[in-house]
Amino acid sequence: MIRAEVEMHVPFFDIDILGIAWHGHYCKYIEIARCAMLDKIDYGYMVMRATGYVWPIVDIQLRYVRPARFEQRIKVAAELVEWEYRMKIKYLITDAETGEVLAKGHTVQAAVDSASGEMSYASPAIFLEKLGIKTGAP
Numbered sequence: 001m002i003r004a005e006v007e008m009h010v011p012f013f014d015i016d017i018l019g020i021a022w023h024g025h026y027c028k029y030i031e032i033a034r035c036a037m038l039d040k041i042d043y044g045y046m047v048m049r050a051t052g053y054v055w056p057i058v059d060i061q062l063r064y065v066r067p068a069r070f071e072q073r074i075k076v077a078a079e080l081v082e083w084e085y086r087m088k089i090k091y092l093i094t095d096a097e098t099g100e101v102l103a104k105g106h107t108v109q110a111a112v113d114s115a116s117g118e119m120s121y122a123s124p125a126i127f128l129e130k131l132g133i134k135t136g137a138p
Contacts, residue, residue: 002080002131004037007096010072020067026103027060030091033078034107037089043130051126055087055109062091062105073097083131085122086110 014025038044048055068074073096082088087109093102111120111127125135 001083002037002041003077004033004040005075005077006033006036007073007075008032010068010070010074012070015070018067019070021069023062023064026062026064026068026093029074029076029093030062030078030105030107033076033091034089037078037080041130043127049114051124052114053111053120053124053126054114055111057107058086058110059108060105061107062103064103065101066103068093068102074102080131081106082108083123083128083133087123087127 008029010021014021014028016022035044038048075094075096077092077094079090080087081090088106089109090104090106092104094100095102111122111124112118113120128135
């Protein structure tokens with residue numbers, strides 16, 4: 001439904017002594033792709049906050065297939081696959097030149113009312129509207 005892809009080079013400050021991207025930096029890479037995807041529907045983090053909701057990550061899974069290396073050009077794709085009760089986004093990190101899979105995974109985010117701190121068990125109407133889904137909510 002909603003998808004974005006970003007391209008980047010693995011920078012020097014992301015590598016470890018072996019010359020490969022430290023595994024924790026993959027979270028940063030998918031965050032960049034997730035922000036690009038959310039921007040496509042005008043529901044980036046600042047807009048979320050302004051509408052009274054925050055969406056913390058409640059689950060993250062990454063499977064590392066091959067290491068990303070210093071100065072390697074990579075593509076990171078983010079695709080929204082669930083939206084009714086939570087926001088589930090799938091990710092694919094590939095080599096930009098060969099298409100070889102480097103990592104894949106997903107995140108799950110839950111809507112939380114900013115004022116009360118209460119988790120919502122359904123996606124807020126504003127999020128569904130950003131997706132072009134009509135709701136009966138005012």
